[in-house]
Amino acid sequence: MTLNIEVLEQSFEKVKLHADEFAASFYENLFKANPELKPLFTKTDMKSQEKKLLNSLVLIVENIRNPEALEPVLKALGARHVGYGIIPKYYRPVREALLVTFEQYLQQHWTPEVKKAWLDAFTAITALMLKGAGKESSPKVDQAQNSTILAKPVQAEQPVTLQFQTKILAQPFNQVFKQISHKLIDAFWIAPTWLIAIVAAVLFTIVVVIVDDNSVLGEALGAADSVSLVVALVLFIKETPDRRKQFHYQAWSTVDAAHNVKVSYARILALQDLNEDGVSLRGLDASGAELVDINLSQANLSKANLMESDLTNANLSYANLDNANLSQAKLSGANLSSAKLGFANLTQANLNSANLSHANLICADLSNANLNGANLKDANLSGANLERAYLNGANLKNTKVSNAELSSAFLEGAIMSDGSKYRSQN
Numbered sequence: 001m002t003l004n005i006e007v008l009e010q011s012f013e014k015v016k017l018h019a020d021e022f023a024a025s026f027y028e029n030l031f032k033a034n035p036e037l038k039p040l041f042t043k044t045d046m047k048s049q050e051k052k053l054l055n056s057l058v059l060i061v062e063n064i065r066n067p068e069a070l071e072p073v074l075k076a077l078g079a080r081h082v083g084y085g086i087i088p089k090y091y092r093p094v095r096e097a098l099l100v101t102f103e104q105y106l107q108q109h110w111t112p113e114v115k116k117a118w119l120d121a122f123t124a125i126t127a128l129m130l131k132g133a134g135k136e137s138s139p140k141v142d143q144a145q146n147s148t149i150l151a152k153p154v155q156a157e158q159p160v161t162l163q164f165q166t167k168i169l170a171q172p173f174n175q176v177f178k179q180i181s182h183k184l185i186d187a188f189w190i191a192p193t194w195l196i197a198i199v200a201a202v203l204f205t206i207v208v209v210i211v212d213d214n215s216v217l218g219e220a221l222g223a224a225d226s227v228s229l230v231v232a233l234v235l236f237i238k239e240t241p242d243r244r245k246q247f248h249y250q251a252w253s254t255v256d257a258a259h260n261v262k263v264s265y266a267r268i269l270a271l272q273d274l275n276e277d278g279v280s281l282r283g284l285d286a287s288g289a290e291l292v293d294i295n296l297s298q299a300n301l302s303k304a305n306l307m308e309s310d311l312t313n314a315n316l317s318y319a320n321l322d323n324a325n326l327s328q329a330k331l332s333g334a335n336l337s338s339a340k341l342g343f344a345n346l347t348q349a350n351l352n353s354a355n356l357s358h359a360n361l362i363c364a365d366l367s368n369a370n371l372n373g374a375n376l377k378d379a380n381l382s383g384a385n386l387e388r389a390y391l392n393g394a395n396l397k398n399t400k401v402s403n404a405e406l407s408s409a410f411l412e413g414a415i416m417s418d419g420s421k422y423r424s425q426n
């Protein structure tokens, strides 16, 4: 079973005409049928929540043909829902309320075919959100649906024991050898240092005894201090992770010490070193920090707080900035090519002449942002908020963005998605 994308797109176009009322009616229907769910939203600003829900639906429908972009966003959304106290059984009432609302707004266009298309889509969305939440899709929600938009075809199941036996028998010798060596390496890192030192000394002594005294190797190994040299070398290797840990600890201390400090060159170096060492910078709090020219290419900065920070000319290409707070950040001339900026807050950010080509900006808030002269070629702006965004002279060639999203943006001299140059009507 595959999703009926055309039906989804066409029916959603009709709903989009009454977008605001649709979202309000959805919550009305949800709470009317399930008053017990209302307390989940007691601290929620419902007006902004309605907009968020709608944006996420726009995002889903617009990217339904682009599962690579959609999958991580939905998994992350599902993971965030765990924090809102959402358990799998709540997905069913939400699905029912959504279907009732669609029926209400589509009226005669709510055919069995449209209903099935949305039911399948919701099942696929739920499966991914629950996967992100660390739970497999509940059978109560999924029921008879056996495939999702993005899931691979399910293989016929073999009995578990048979699978296991075939695995063992079919394993060639080099795989067994590989497994043993992996086990030995794991044991090397887990075992206490004193034990490794003794084992190294014993093994070395055995080799010395076995090797012919008159051979070149025998002479080299025979030197008195060879044992201590070998043991020292083994210990040096064994303690590498501890040294790395210590380095990470020191680097994080530098970053923490610079909290609330505007200018800290040490923090820039520490962040770059941590990133180079593959350490995640997720949730970093560096609001207001001066980070001009910093190189954080490929960094994991999801959920980072970089509000009002100065990232002028920074290299953030391929960085993960999903859900990051970059409001009022200075990002002019920054390299954000192929960066992930889904749901990021970029209100009033200065992205003048920034490189955002191939960036994923789905549902990002770019209201009042300065994107004059920015390169947004092949970027994805579905569901993004571009209210009063400045895009004069920007390159929007092949950018995924709708006219509605651009309706209140300033676009003088911009290269539009189809390659044409924007000219104002007056």
Ligand code: HEM
Binding pocket: 037, 040, 041, 043, 044, 045, 049, 052, 053, 056, 057, 077, 080, 081, 084, 086, 090, 091, 092, 094, 125, 126, 129, 343
């Ligand atoms: C199709 C499935 C769903 C979609 C697309 C969706 C979408 C969203 C979005 C976009 C947000 C805004 C916050 C964020 O991005 O993390 C949100 C928040 C929230 N959602 Fe959902 N949601 C879904 C399912 C559910 C379900 C099943 C429940 C359970 C009743 C639920 C309850 C909530 C609550 C309580 C919040 C937090 C509001 C706050 O910020 O206080 N959602 N949802």
